[in-house]
Amino acid sequence: MTHVVSSGIDLLATAVEDQAVTVTRVDWRPPMPGTAADLATVATDPLRAAANQQALAAFLGVTARLVDVAPASEVLGLERGHFLHAGPPIGWDRASGPLRGGLMAAAAFEGLVDDPEDAAALFESGSFTLEPCHHHHAVGPMAGVVSPSMWMFVLADDTAGGRRTFCSLNEGLGKVLRYGAYDDTVLTRLRWMRDVLGPALQRAVRGTESVDVTGILTQMLQMGDEAHNRNRAGTLMLLRDLSPALVGSGVDTADLAQVFRFIGGNDHFFLNLAMPACKLALDAARDIPGSTMVVAMARNGTDFGIQVSGTGDDWFTGPAQVPEGLFLGDYGPEDANPDIGDSAITETAGIGGFAMATAPAIVRLVGGSVPDALAATRRMHEICLGENPRWSIPVLEFQGVPSGIDVTRVCRTTILPQINTGMAGRVAGTGQVGAGLVTPPAEVFPAALARLAELSRQRAATTPS
Known part of the structure; x- marks a missing residue:
């Protein structure tokens, strides 16, 4: 019996099938050019x-717990005039509108200027220090701006050698x-978040046992959240x-009512715990020579960057893309800034856009259809090293979410990671649109691959034959 395997154009497979020959179609593409x-x-x-086996196991072995909440000046050592931002490194001269707006707001919040718009000249002159959140074991959604007086979630894992990660508190949606x-x-x-929340x-947090954030992620993925743009259950x-512990904390009852009202009315509040939980797990997979696993994807509104386990702290960057989706009110594509934020750390960990099959309702926010969401999760498995048995998807027979983005698989299949995201207005001061x-821009993966190949050749040259 003749059995033909066909890849490429369907016309050839169909012609063979017309001759009563069994054909298996293979979805094959040439690798990325070069x-x-x-x-x-x-x-x-x-x-x-x-x-790669070591990196994936290290990532999967982390249990992130919320152990403290404290000002950034205490836990990150930020001093007056020192600001963190989302994405790879960038200066004021190339900063996007929403990043500039966030920095201006933070400068006014810190009392460095009376009018936020007066901060622009100070940033332009280099009076203030800018660094990526990732360089301080932190992550920040969208502009990701962190200043000394902002309070931070502190996450830790008992098995991670004392490693900790940090994220600011979520402000809610809109402006x-x-x-x-x-x-x-x-x-x-x-100011209310600083003084009360x-x-x-x-x-x-200090008055209760540490909160198992990884455990909450396990449950929320089975309750219709994908932990990036849908966090209601979490x-x-x-x-x-x-x-x-809040009720027994001694906080003034009027303030306590505000706290409950704010958190209960802010469906995205848990996002700022999901993100550092993902970073804590991915940081455990860093700095393993030879590993091709992606450990960070981040955007600053101008550049999109990735970091890879086997290449240390190097960033591989390309131009951030404008998302395609749904717009608020009268806003349209011309109003949207290119992609921004550290929240793609969720996709790097296999949730968010990688787990859309577990949250079909997300398509009403970001666009597409339910079949698209299911297909996206299946497609992401093709570029990952494995799956996460703790984070499973009921509609896919409790299959674990795809985990461990592999640079080589991305380059070989040309399948790019899918991210679902909010869109900020291109002009500073606009808010969400x-x-x-x-x-990601496709070129970041060949760039990372080239560095991995260079390091491999260097090791081979120094290894005795």
Whole structure:
């Protein structure tokens, strides 16, 4: 019996089938242009298989717990005039509108200027210090701006050698600092978060057993959240865990009512715990020679960057893309800034856009259809080293979410990671204009592959024959 395997054009397979021959179609594509030699080099690297197994196991072995809430000046050592931002390194001269707006709001919040717009000249002159959140074991959604007086979630893992990660508190939706807004309502909210919300959460967290954030992620993925743009179940579970300690914390009852109202009415509140939980797990997989596993994807509104386990702290960057999706009110594509934020750390860990099959309702926010969501999760498995048995998807027979993005698989299949994201207005001060889907610029993966191949050749040259 003749059996033909066909790849490429369907016309050829159909012609053979018309002759009563059994045909198996294979979805094959040529690798990304210019990557063939580097793919061959990395494929023969004797460290690669074991290194990737080690990296994936280290990532999967982390249990992230919320252990404290404290000001950034205390836990990150930020001083007056020192600001963190989302994405790879960038200066004021290339900063996007929403990043500039977020920095201006933070400068006014810190009392460095009376009018946020007066901060622009100080940033332009180099009077203030800018660094990526990732360089301080932190992550920030959208603009990701962190200043000394902002309160931070502190996550830790007992098995991670004392490793900790950090993220600011979530402001809610609409006109907020992380979307580049800086009017009086933004500053008033930030001051309330500094004076009331942060201290109340600190009392609650310090007055109870640590909150198992990884465990909450496990449950929320089975309750219709994908932990990037849908966090309703996660937020309510967090509030459930903290409520007894909040009530017994001694916080003024009027302030306590505000705290409950704010968290309960902010479906995205848990996002700022999901993100550092993902970073904590991915940081455990860093710095393993030979590993091709991606450990960070981040955007600053101008550049999209990735970091890879086997290449240390190097960033591989390309131009951030404008998401495609749904817009608020009268806003349209011309109003949207290119992709921004550290929240793609969720996709790097296998949730968010990688787990859309578990949250079909997300398509009403970011666009597409339910079949698209299911297909996206299946497609992401093709570029990952494995799956996460703790984070499973009921509709896919409780299959674990795809985990461990592999640079070589991305280059070989040309399938790019899918990210679902909010969209910030291009002009500073606008706020959120929509939400949608986006992928990294394709060139960042061949660049990372080239560096991996270079390191592999260097090791081979120094290894005795």
